[in-house]
Amino acid sequence: MSRDPDIRVVQLVMALRSAGISDKAVLGAIERTPRELFVPGGFQDQAYENRPLPIDCGQTISQPFVVAAMTEALQLDDRCKVLEIGTGSGYQAAVLARLARRVYTVERYRTLAKEAEARFAELRLSNIVQRIGDGAAGWPEQAPFDRIMVTAAAPERPDRLLEQLRPGGVAVAPVQRGDVQTLMRYTKDEDGAVREEQLFDVRFVPLVEGAARAL
Numbered sequence: 774m775s776r777d778p779d780i781r782v783v784q785l786v787m788a789l790r791s792a793g794i795s796d797k798a799v800l801g802a803i804e805r806t807p808r809e810l811f812v813p814g815g816f817q818d819q820a821y822e823n824r825p826l827p828i829d830c831g832q833t834i835s836q837p838f839v840v841a842a843m844t845e846a847l848q849l850d851d852r853c854k855v856l857e858i859g860t861g862s863g864y865q866a867a868v869l870a871r872l873a874r875r876v877y878t879v880e881r882y883r884t885l886a887k888e889a890e891a892r893f894a895e896l897r898l899s900n901i902v903q904r905i906g907d908g909a910a911g912w913p914e915q916a917p918f919d920r921i922m923v924t925a926a927a928p929e930r931p932d933r934l935l936e937q938l939r940p941g942g943v944a945v946a947p948v949q950r951g952d953v954q955t956l957m958r959y960t961k962d963e964d965g966a967v968r969e970e971q972l973f974d975v976r977f978v979p980l981v982e983g984a985a986r987a988l
């Protein structure tokens with residue numbers, strides 16, 4: 774595989790298209806987001822491969838296919854105010870920021886949040902707002918949101934987050950169901966009723982509830 778990031782990112786986009794991602798705006802956002810900036814030094818040569826990679830604090834940067842599929846499932850437009858739970862490396866937030874008006878992202882590890890902050894500054898992504906804390910509680914001060922994306926597996930339907938979704942809004946979240954995690958999509962109608970859809974099975978680190986880690 775080529776060492777040139779431009780060629781490698783085009784190859785990644787082609788792989789995502791063959792895997793079924795068809796939304797041109799999503800593919801364009803992936804193409805304009807240098808994943809090499811979000812993976813640790815030792816994994817640079819794998820930055821554009823379609824696989825998850827380890828990041829600091831024992832966490833994971835998601836597989837590009839999962840980032841693309843979850844972004845596509847969220848049905849974003851450039852007027853959307855988006856909440857992301859689990860900043861991690863910041864890669865998913867950076868992709869969302871290219872498609873949405875503003876992204877609010879919450880991470881419980883200070884180390885990860887600080888690293889992501891530096892990457893957002895380097896990429897001049899000025900429409901991302903960060904907070905360190907327990908994302909299981911959402912971001913009530915900024916609610917309601919047009920879209921919500923959870924990038925850690927919730928133990929059950931994340932009702933506290935769905936309360937922060939605007940009528941007409943869409944949320945995607947991996948939810949643990951026995952031995953498997955299923956990516957769920959929740960759509961809130963204008964009366965506040967929530968419709969659920971099962972999209973596909975995924976593997977995420979758990980959404981850890983409670984006090985944020987000092988790390």
Ligand code: SAH
Pocket residue numbers: 832833834835858859860861862863864865866879880881882885906907908909924925978979980981982983
């Ligand atoms: N979206 C990330 C990948 C997330 S991995 C990326 O693009 O790289 C899941 C992240 O969720 C981890 O960083 C983990 O620390 C974080 N997390 C888990 N439980 C959380 C909680 N309750 N509040 C905020 N972040 C949480």
